[in-house]
Amino acid sequence: MPRASRSANSTRCSSGWPATSGAGSSTDRSRELRELTARATEREQDFIGRVLLGEMRTGALEGVLTDAIARAADRPGAVVRRAAMLSGDLGETARLALTGTAEALESVGLVVGRPVLPMLAATASTAAAALATTGEASVEYKLDGARIQVHRAGDEVRVFTRNLADVTHRLPEVVDVVRRLPVRDVILDGETLSLDEDGAPRPFQETMSRFGADAARETLLHPWFFDVLHVDGRDLLDEPLSTRLGELERIAGDYRIPGEVTDDPEVAERVSHDALAAGQEGVVVKAIGSPYAAGRRGSSWIKVKPVHTYDLVVLACEWGSGRRTGLLSNLHLGALDPTGEFGEPGQFVMVGKTFKGLTDALLTWQTEYFPQIEVRRTENTVWVAPTTVVEIAIDGVQRSSRYPGGIALRFARVKRYRDDKRSEEADTIQTLRALLRE
Template identity: 75%
Template sequence: MLLARLVDTVHSVGATPSRLAKIDALASLLAQIDPDELPAAIGFLTASPRQGRLGVGWRGIAALDVEHASVPSLRLGDVDAVLDRLAAASGTGSQAERAQALRDLAARATTVEWDFIARVLLGELRTGALEGVLLDAIAKASGRRAETVRRAAMLSGDLGATALLALTGSADDLAAVGLVVGRPVLPMLASTGTTAAAAVEAVGEASVEYKLDGARIQVHRAGDDVRVFTRSLADVTHRVPELVGIVRALPAKALILDGETLSLDEDGKPRPFQDTMARFGADAASDLLLRPWFFDLLHRDGRDLLDEPLRVRRAELTAVAGEWLMPGVQTADPAAGEELSAQALAEGHEGVVVKALDAPYAAGRRGATWIKVKPVHTYDLVVLAVEPGSGRRQGWLSNLHLGARDETGEFGGGFVMVGKTFKGLTDELLRWQTAYFPTIQTRRTSSAVHVEPVTLVEIAIDGVQRSSRYPGGVALRFARVKAYRPDKRPDEADTIQALRALLPGGAS
């Protein structure tokens, strides 16, 4: 299939708010794709190429200066083959090899196709084609039951393979997909709550557990063979030998464990999130040791526990995990939930997750039986630039560039960029800012409208992290728009110094 056909569908999906219309468009597309191109197509639609890490960043893409094709000719398989080439590049000369592969691909793509490819490579495809919508589209295209498709995807951990099996295999083949030790499954996800007390009231009898600012891990053990997977199901076993050793010593022969990991400093406080993630991204040995905390158990010594209620899984986990068990309490008392939340925060962790004790493990789903509760910070920041939207937001100004005031002149004075966000913007706000920001434009580039730093917007964040990308050395985490603040002046904006004070250990 021509890539242009998939890109047209992506634009159509992004332009409609209707879930049913998204499913219909994607189902029609999937039914027409050659079976050998299906896994690649699913990777493109989810901005998660089947090859995994490709060694391509925004700087490499931004540095390209090529003339694009005028007529679409790229097929899905052509793009997939170039991604194979990118993934295989290693050693001396690999950077130049990747750059040449990108130039060749960019030259064969039309402008519209290249914009799509770049967003896929950077994981910035925002079309509304989320995995839940794709699963329903796969079910419709294949004529299989949505529940069967969803469970097969959960237990295989591979949406592309699930699509191929659903569309080319039998109903029995799809239903036969089961839990396998050594093959990662999609992790169960939590919705967001406001307070621990409210979350306990919502789920009833609950396990209230620490929420760490760490990395999600899923660990499989079959005898002495231990494998460690990330939230995205990447295999990082060779990078975390200390975790392998801990699980190999647990009192069991076969396990599938769900948990988090991070590193503690000399005072027993959690180190920054980036320190943990750096361990996952580096092959070199590190003196920084990771510690696991396990909060769920999906399999133990031949017994699948996926469909058992959490009270059963937690009891089995307690017997296995020992000191590596995630701290928590089982309670139906909202006050007890609040007490554990305060304790977790005092120890430097993010908050708590409140889980219904009677609920099974719903792999790959974000439901109402797990509720995460973290404190939310709000800051008044200045809009520095706005990016044109894509997909459903085509024609509107969407993604905001946010700046904090440099009160001391430490970073050159004025306003220092600290991040971007498009989250929280209603259609009404999109229309307003599309009309407003060009009236205060200072310059325009192909990627953004730069504006006078006079507009304040209230931004909610979960915190900040150290960043070399921005001049203030700090970046917002999970930023979303709460409201514009026309009642405030630019000199009332919050400062880069205040944001840096949120860093673990302060701004040092």
């Protein structure tokens, strides 16, 4: 069947900005872009070009943008922040703040079926230290899984990620669990992870592989919930955690994350040790009287998980982009293989990359130093003699077929360079592999 011809039409995209579609739209967009760049200064043209090419890294956090919106619209910051948190859409919040009425902005509320930004946690080195900040708290296992927010309205259930993406079709087992709960409407916050035959958590990458699948697989994901934001027409955001946990126990007790309410540091440490022994990441210490601060990171929730540090060797360094253009940035990291289990004895086995934790001073130093020990280079990478030891903090390792040692670092970041250590004193691939859960 022949298609009807269409002329270019001016519309608006989901963000509210003008867009064109149909025949001739490409010409119209090119003309509009030429007109825009003709009006722009040289610096503005550079900015526009980087945005269009995906090379612009502004580093602007949502909190900064939210405050900027409030200032530009002359609206109270607290009102704008709450609207952004409860709508989960900063762009729509900006449109409403700038073009809508004050009443419309203030009326933005919690809606079952519309995800909200999750409450975030600060960090502490020990459970006892966290408890000293929160006072009486619920000390809960921090699962090594994927965060989910589940909305149920009658029989309709939707599951969202921490970034508010709808993944309902990927998690039918979670949908089935929530449909069976003794409630009509509910919003739950929690995590999902895969378990082995003994009920212990499987490695993180197995959970994420299943979590990212567009179709159900044999591996099942088990939901665990640690908070409830709404129950049958009643919003609980501003209720204390003690009230929310009571409701959570009532409607989803069998799927509640393990934990204890205490003001005793010894009890908090015991729960932390129990969580680690069970194969979980650590604990989250939550002030028992705190409300649910959607999208905010404060001192009411504090996560505690062990951080491992290892001395590894720099094998190569990649040229940076954005604000790091012209600087050597992303490090290739290797662990010593003294026995030759993964190659020649005494060589280094690559276990991951990182650009995190690098200060401006370290970036400058790397850029000056690594070319001095360069052994070869490609367009984007400078390979160096394996003589430089760097202390790296990691949250653990995971199985990986990408690297010859069969593992990859998790959340690696630079702590410092170790001028006092020789490369043959670096940590071994066998030491890192021992971190794998068997």
